[in-house]
Amino acid sequence: MTHLTRIVRGAAVALLTSGFVTGATMAQDVTHKVGSTPSGVPFTFLDVKTNQIDGVMVDIIRAIGEDQGFKPEVEATQWSALIPSLTSGKIDIIAAAMYATEERAKVVTFTDTVYTYGEGLFVKSDDAGSYKSLDDLAGKTAGVQVGTAYVEPLKVSGKFADVKVYDTIADIMRDVALGRIDVGFGDRPIVAYQLSQSASDVRLVPEYESQVTGNVAIAVRQDDADLLAKINAGLANIKASGKLDEIIAKWGIN
Template sequence: MKLRMLTLVSTLTLTALGAHAGDLTVGVTTTGVPFTFVDTATQQPTGAMVDLAAAIAEDIGDTPKFAVTQFSALIPALETGKIDLISAGMFATDKRKEVVDFSDTVYSYGDAMFVAADDDTAYQIDDLAGEVVGAQIGTTFADKLQAKGIFKEVKLYDSLVDIMRDVKLGRIKAGFGDKPIIAYQVAQTPALGVHLVDGYTPMGIGNVALAVSKENPELLAKVNASIAAMKDSGELTEIFAKYGL
């Protein structure tokens, strides 16, 4: 594993120098800590899904080239050929499967509710009927909240940080998002002024997978073969464990 990680560092360094033959352009987002984010020291994309994509690229003989993209624009970028692969904290939903193909599952988790740090109420979702809540645009959480039809408004945001700001300031009652991402950010930055609601029952459990164009079944087969090998060797578990997942 240490040898593989040294190789990944070298690969990411080469990526920063420019495009090469055999590039694999991978779409990532900067708002998905610890799945995908930008290292402030190096200004390079990093995170569990970045390491995973780099390991897959190495395994299939390509050089990863990371394209930082807003979450809601990842699938359109894949459909238009701007990227070859999506590697983010994205759930493989039936709706998304209509337009892209997903790899085998690499990680599973549910949503979390977060409220202002001084609010200790053990809310469940129906307790917020008639309130204004927030979720990130393009996520399954936003779709599920809107489908419930019990809220005064479901405000949509570009990033979780924006939702947390409005929860802290009292502009909205609660926010919803990826549990591991929120837990990591709150633990790292208490000044965000929010906390996870203890005992909250998720709206559902989703399976994270990488996505490829429906026009590229060969790449999908290669990605799945790499994932299978990493599951067998334990490397997949090690990659996620490195980021507390």
């Protein structure tokens, strides 16, 4: 092999190696801004020890990102601001305890289903009543979280003396405990998890049958078909590998 040939081959190898490293680096450097609520324990919440958003949906989007070669940059976003932040381009992905409803699907695009659940009912701890359905709650005052799929059904049911809308489940629990309202509604696994973590003056009603059940999914902008395909592919992979089940079991929401 001539000296010139060695130089040419060496240069070719250097170029190929450079291209490979650059491609890998670029894949690692792809980031997507993710909006997650700071008050939806255990799905998404602010961990005061780390000052970072944590939870089921955060773990899921990170697992999907690892599978698909992108890094989720999770940002605390209030529930009512999630969809506006997505459609305005402030974030690229919504990863929260959000139902994939027909109404929301008019403005965002949802991935395949991640998790399914309904609303839970909670009352004051010393309320020993048995409440299986809305019929058992006739004439009571109720609290429900803004932007959830439960607001309209509860209002149009005609069962309540008043239905008040709150920013967070914690606010509803406070007013139930203080007797300002009679009952509260929230995402059942979120309510159950929060009540299991500390003593409270409210209790989850075990016999209550959810009136509104829905599928939790991840959301992207309607014109972001490539990102949707990546997330769906990653979601399918973590389901098949058992990683999704591991995450759900970790947070105790089976």
